[in-house]
Amino acid sequence: MQYEGVLKKMQTEIGTPIQYYLIFETDFLNVNQVLNKDLKIELIKHQCLNCGNDRPIFRQGFCKSCFFDIPSAGDWIMRPELSTAHLDQEDRDLAYEKKIQLQPHIVYLANSSNVKVGVTRKSQVPTRWIDQGAHEAIEIVEVPNRYLAGITEIALKEHVADKTNWRKMLTNDVKDLNLIEWRNRLKVYIPSEAKEYYIENNIETNLEFPVLKYPEKVKSLNLDKTPIYTGLLKGIKGQYLIFDDNTVFNIRGSEGYYVGLTVS
Template identity: 65%
Template sequence: MTYEGTLNKMQTELGNPIQYYLVFENSFLNVNQLLGKEIEIIFDGYQCLNCGKQKKIFRQGFCYDCFYSSPAVGDWIMKPELSTAHLGIADRDLDYESRVQLQPHIVYFASSSEVKVGVTRNTQVPTRWIDQGAEQALAIVEVPNRYLAGITEVALKNHFADKTNWRKMLTNDILEVDLIEEKKKVLELLPNEARDFFDIDAFQVAPLIYPVLQYPKKIASLSLDKTASYRGTLTGIKGQYLIFEDGTVFNVRGNEGYKVRISV
């Protein structure tokens, strides 16, 4: 059976284990059902997720022109502290930015390689944690807008990592930590604007269980730009990665906007 379409990040459903879905224009696929099976991924071209044109993808599923014009990929996405909608100041589109920035955001700890600090809208919990391959996560504070979350993250980045080591995450080389104990350390580190939102008892640790039959000892990343066709046996799904028996890993989110055929 063959499924074809343009890659978007896998949709997820919290469960034991987490369920993963690839959703295409005219079909969808529960990826968990492919565990232990041989599949083939064939690269068929590009389609920008914003304009829909068949133009080479630049970053995050967008062509070059859309990446530098769409409000969905402004600098404040990766750097929440640059958010300005709370001041009524636009970056690219104030209406869009107000809808996204002026809603409750969570600053959190996640354990996906070591302890890292991150930011997400509260509506993206636990999706954001799953996408990062976190083994467990714990909210630190919930604040009313993205700017406050951003300056809180910046303050904590001086003491905690803010990026996941994806190689350690995919080989399950995870540092065991007590996130509640880590959270107890942060009150004095928070900016004054965020301290009133801190409550040590407000949130619980969320454990996350991934559908992985076996973890590889060494990994090699599959690039569709370099390898237009790959066949292998799927042995796991974690974060937004497919893990194969030979140690090949494929970052679905990193290949958004790529048109593929997946044969089972």
């Protein structure tokens, strides 16, 4: 089986285990069906997810000029506390920013390698947790805009991590933790503007990933350095493909790379 197209983050479907899909322009691949099969990945070119040109990918699947120009790559994406649409203030495109920022957002705790706090749009639950490789997660607050979620995250990360150790996540060096206890402990640190949005009585969400074998230690595949790679696929976790030789490939980190895939 052969597939060709530009990489975008895998789409997911909740299940036991989670189902993963690579979506191309005229085809798609259920990646779960490739487990225990050889997968060849070959870099053909780069294709910016915005302009479509064959330019080096800078960040988030975009070439450098697009990254510093388009509204979907504004600083508030990575730093929600910089959101200003609720003040009617434009960063790059106010209509776009209102559409994204002025909708319900969730501040959550997730356990991928350790307990960490994060922010996502309500519509992205549980997708965001799946993308981070979290095996358990819980919502803390549901606020009406991105700014409130951002300042809540800033306050809470004084007391809990805000980053995932991706190597520990991929080697499954993780422990089950009581996220309800964590949520209750952190309640006191929620900013006054967001306290009314605290979620009191929810339970943890548990997620199961399709992994047949975890690597002992990981080595990351970089298509710019290794444009052709073949390996036996052993698992999918977060947005990573895990191969039998301890190689891992970050699909999301390779957005904008136009590749050929061969399954055998």
